Amino acid sequence: GDSVTQMEGPVTLSEEAFLTINCTYTATGYPSLFWYVQYPGEGLQLLLKATKADDKGSNKGFEATYRKETTSFHLEKGSVQVSDSAVYFCASGGGTSYGKLTFGQGTILTVHP
Amino acid sequence: SAVISQKPSRDICQRGTSLTIQCQVDSQVTMMFWYRQQPGQSLTLIATANQGSEATYESGFVIDKFPISRPNLTFSTLTVSNMSPEDSSIYLCSVDQSGTIHGYTFGSGTRLTVV
Numbered sequence: 001g002d003s004v005t006q007m008e009g010p011v012t013l014s015e016e017a018f019l020t021i022n023c024t025y026t027a028t029g030y031p032s033l034f035w036y037v038q039y040p041g042e043g044l045q046l047l048l049k050a051t052k053a054d055d056k057g058s059n060k061g062f063e064a065t066y067r068k069e070t071t072s073f074h075l076e077k078g079s080v081q082v083s084d085s086a087v088y089f090c091a092s093g094g095g096t097s098y099g100k101l102t103f104g105q106g107t108i109l110t111v112h113p
Numbered sequence: 114s115a116v117i118s119q120k121p122s123r124d125i126c127q128r129g130t131s132l133t134i135q136c137q138v139d140s141q142v143t144m145m146f147w148y149r150q151q152p153g154q155s156l157t158l159i160a161t162a163n164q165g166s167e168a169t170y171e172s173g174f175v176i177d178k179f180p181i182s183r184p185n186l187t188f189s190t191l192t193v194s195n196m197s198p199e200d201s202s203i204y205l206c207s208v209d210q211s212g213t214i215h216g217y218t219f220g221s222g223t224r225l226t227v228v
Contacts, residue, residue, distance in 0.1 A: 034217070043221035044156070044205065046114075089155060093217065100146065101207070101217060103155045 002027040006090050006104035013080055013111050021075040021107045023064075023090035031092040033057075033066050033073040034101070038087040047075075047088070080111045115140050115208050119220030126196055126227050133192045134223045136206035141186035143209070147179070150203040150222070159204075162189045196227045 007022040025033065035047040035057070048057030053068035062077045073090060090104040116139040126132050136145065147159040159179055160168040168181040182190045193200050206220045 036219075044219040046217065100158055100161065101156075103157075105155045 002031065002092055002102040004090050004092050004102050004104035006088075006107050008105075008107070010108035010110060013109070015082055015111055015113050016079045017111075019075070019077040019080045019084075019109070021088055021090075021109070023073045023075065023104055024071050025073065025090075025092045025102075026071065027092050027102075033064070034091040034093065035062070035064055035073070035075050036089040036091060036103075038089065038106075040086070044089070080109075082111045082113055085109055085111050114218045115142060117206060117208060117218055117220040119206055119223060121223055122221060123224040124226070126225065128197050128227055130196055131192055131194045132196065132225060133190050134204055134206075136189045136191070136220055138187045138208055143186070145183065145189045146207040146209070147181065147189075147191045148205045148207060148219075150205065152201065156205065159191070193225065196225075198227045201225055201227045 004025045013019060032049060032051045034049045036044050037047045038044050047062055048059040048064055050057040050066035053066050056063060056065045062075060064073050064075045066073055075088060087106045087108050089106045091101045093101040118137040120135050124132055145162045148156040149159050150156045158171050159174045160170045160181055162168045162181045162183040164183045164186050170176060178194055180192045189206060191204060203222045203224050205222045208218055
C-alpha cells in the first residue's frame with residue numbers, strides 16, 4: 001500500500017535559520033502530495049500541495065517540489081520564525097488511494113528566538 | 114474551502130461508555146473521512162463515509178467499535194463504542210469537497226480522554 005516517510009524529529013532551530021524537512025513517498029499511480037501543519041492546541045491545516053510531477057507548492061514562505069524521480073516532497077523555508085513552531089505532516093492522496101490521505105509520522109519543529 | 118464544525122472539541126469519558134462525535138459541513142460533499150491521531154502519532158484513516166451506503170473501514174477498524182452514520186451530504190457521526198484508555202486520541206473528520214484530490218479540509222478535532 002501507499003506510505004509516506006518523514007525525517008525523524010524533533011527539529012530545533014534558531015530564528016532565521018534554514019529549514020528542510022525530508023519526505024519521501026511510495027504509491028501506485030500518481031498521487032497528489034501535501035504538507036499539513038498542526039500548531040499547538042489547534043487543528044490540522046493545509047500548508048501547501050502539489051498535484052503533479054515538478055509542481056512546486058508554496059505558502060507562507062514554505063516551499064516543496066514534487067520530485068517524481070526521487071519520490072520526494074521535501075519542505076523548505078529560508079528563514080524560520082518562532083511562530084513556525086508546530087508539527088508538520090507530509091501526506092499523499094489520490095492515485096489508486098483516491099479520496100484517502102496517507103500521512104507521514106510528523107515532524108516536531110521548535111524555533112528559538 | 115469547506116468549513117467543518119466538529120463537536121465536541123474534547124471530552125473525558127469513563128471506560129465502557131460510548132461517545133458520538135459529530136461533523137457538520139457547510140456545503141454538500143460526496144465523501145467524508147474519519148481519522149484517528151493517537152498521542153504523539155500521525156493520523157490514521159479509520160473509515161470513509163458516503164451518503165446512502167455503509168462506511169468503508171480500513172484494516173484494523175471495525176463497524177462494531179466505530180459505527181458511522183452519514184444521513185445526508187453535509188453531516189456524519191462517528192461513535193467510539195465501549196471505550197478503553199487505548200481509545201484516547203484525537204479524532205478528526207475530513208472532507209474532499211470537490212470530488213477530486215484538491216480539497217481536503219479537516220475539522221478541528223475531538224480530543225478524547227478515556228479514564
